Amino acid sequence: MTLRLPDQRLDHWRDRLPDLLSRCSQPIVDLDCGDWTLNCNDLADLCAAVTEAGHQLGRITGRVPETVVSASALGLDASRSNTPSNRELQPNPVTTPASHLLFHNGTLRSGDHLQSERTILLYGDVNPGARISSTADVLVWGRLRGVAHAGCEGSTTAKIVALQLRPLQLRIAEAVARGPEDLPQAGLAEQATLKDGVIAIEPADIQSFQKR
Amino acid sequence: MSTTRTILICSGKGGVGKTTTTANLGIALARQGAKTVVLDADFGLRNLDLLLGLENRIVYTAQEVLAETCRLEQALVKHKQEPNLALLPAGNPRMLEWLKPKDMQAIVALLERQFDYVLIDCPAGIEDGFKNAAAAAREAVVITTPEVAAVRDADRVIGLLNTQGVQPVQLVLNRVRPKMMSNQEMLSVDDVTDILALPLLGLVFEDEQVIVSTNRGEPLTLSDSSSPAAQAYGNIAQRLQGEDVPLMDPSQARRGLRAKMRKLMQTRIF
Ligand SMILES: Nc1ncnc2c1ncn2[C@@H]1O[C@H](COP(=O)(O)OP(=O)(O)O)[C@@H](O)[C@H]1O
Numbered sequence A: 001m002t003l004r005l006p007d008q009r010l011d012h013w014r015d016r017l018p019d020l021l022s023r024c025s026q027p028i029v030d031l032d033c034g035d036w037t038l039n040c041n042d043l044a045d046l047c048a049a050v051t052e053a054g055h056q057l058g059r060i061t062g063r064v065p066e067t068v069v070s071a072s073a074l075g076l077d078a079s080r081s082n083t084p085s086n087r088e089l090q091p092n093p094v095t096t097p098a099s100h101l102l103f104h105n106g107t108l109r110s111g112d113h114l115q116s117e118r119t120i121l122l123y124g125d126v127n128p129g130a131r132i133s134s135t136a137d138v139l140v141w142g143r144l145r146g147v148a149h150a151g152c153e154g155s156t157t158a159k160i161v162a163l164q165l166r167p168l169q170l171r172i173a174e175a176v177a178r179g180p181e182d183l184p185q186a187g188l189a190e191q192a193t194l195k196d197g198v199i200a201i202e203p204a205d206i207q208s209f210q211k212r
Numbered sequence B: 001m002s003t004t005r006t007i008l009i010c011s012g013k014g015g016v017g018k019t020t021t022t023a024n025l026g027i028a029l030a031r032q033g034a035k036t037v038v039l040d041a042d043f044g045l046r047n048l049d050l051l052l053g054l055e056n057r058i059v060y061t062a063q064e065v066l067a068e069t070c071r072l073e074q075a076l077v078k079h080k081q082e083p084n085l086a087l088l089p090a091g092n093p094r095m096l097e098w099l100k101p102k103d104m105q106a107i108v109a110l111l112e113r114q115f116d117y118v119l120i121d122c123p124a125g126i127e128d129g130f131k132n133a134a135a136a137a138r139e140a141v142v143i144t145t146p147e148v149a150a151v152r153d154a155d156r157v158i159g160l161l162n163t164q165g166v167q168p169v170q171l172v173l174n175r176v177r178p179k180m181m182s183n184q185e186m187l188s189v190d191d192v193t194d195i196l197a198l199p200l201l202g203l204v205f206e207d208e209q210v211i212v213s214t215n216r217g218e219p220l221t222l223s224d225s226s227s228p229a230a231q232a233y234g235n236i237a238q239r240l241q242g243e244d245v246p247l248m249d250p251s252q253a254r255r256g257l258r259a260k261m262r263k264l265m266q267t268r269i270f
């Protein structure tokens, strides 16, 4: 299986590596370095981490020539990859305040838990049994049917927004609410905010998304 | 590179029909001419052999093959009536700890040399047994019933299969009760596919014949049974082989049944 280092603008590979490795179940792990420029020291650290986790490093691919050259210099099986760059697939970094926003592309399935210090923008669904939590806002471009927690370190101004808000449970700061039982109106994005300590659900307020 | 299709039959939740599906699909594929082996990776609760009526013919398991105390040919149990089908137990119920992902991969690599299809009957859960089996699979069929808990577990399994690069992953919805569905006492087909977002490989109705055939050790697909489940398994096998067979429609099945009843009532002479 292939282990993909994270998008540079979202996370540092060193932070994500333990988690990525813990998801690997196959003995041989190929490594896709994406857009990272890695020197021999970085690569040696990577190899050590992979071996320590009980895996064997297979092929290394990357889009940055330096990375591939360094890997070859270490005697690793390295080649240039031709997968499209993240830069082409993902939003323009100028308009995305990447440092405040975690963009996650894909559905969270039962048992998944996506957590961040940043506002999370999820493109996909949050299925029943999945959880999404942020110290800031949670924005779901899809159906929210699991558990969402915004302001999970106490921010009472945090909000949860989804195209379809039918969660099992919502939490904002310390407040907890069960999701609405009835079907939401079709085609209406909804938001949950704290009003006098109680979670209130209403149609999403577009103005509140504009730069404050 | 081998062209063998190595397919994990898995579910997360126990008792939803993995073993039944593996046995029936195995027979159906073999009858359609594909050289097929079913690998029992649920060796802690081994019962694929029972369903296939081969329990008393197992001498060795894949463990002995890997330990080189026997040859693969000795461990493979050929089906009595369907020579295109063989069974291989991955292990012995008493040696639970022995197998690792690399062992499953080694077994499957051996099987891929001589079979067109390798169907892996996966244990329930998402622990080591599942991970070992998944490590050796290329694609997967997730079985669920239209129950909330089963769907939840299937969803979890699909997430794990995605991170392991198993592709494609397709869905079989088992134990569908058209009447309960139309009364909305059961999740509908759409409810399930809406959450799991997988291509639907087949629907299998709740069918008493499944239980009868299980007890007899003769999968339904072995005979030319016209029972709904037998047809469903046959259709699934054909779809796996790339044929375009329309899905059964539970609401139509109801109407069909009622129409038949009405006809029966009308023909009766009072
Ligand atoms: N379509 C069906 N109709 C009726 N009974 C079924 C059907 N599918 C499975 N069963 C029954 O459900 C039980 C569990 O099936 P099994 O295949 O052993 O599940 P698993 O391998 O997932 O634990 C068995 O008793 C089996 O006969």
Ligand SMILES: [Mg+2]
Residues within 6 Å of the ligand: B018, B019, B020, B042, B047
């Ligand atoms: Mg079973």
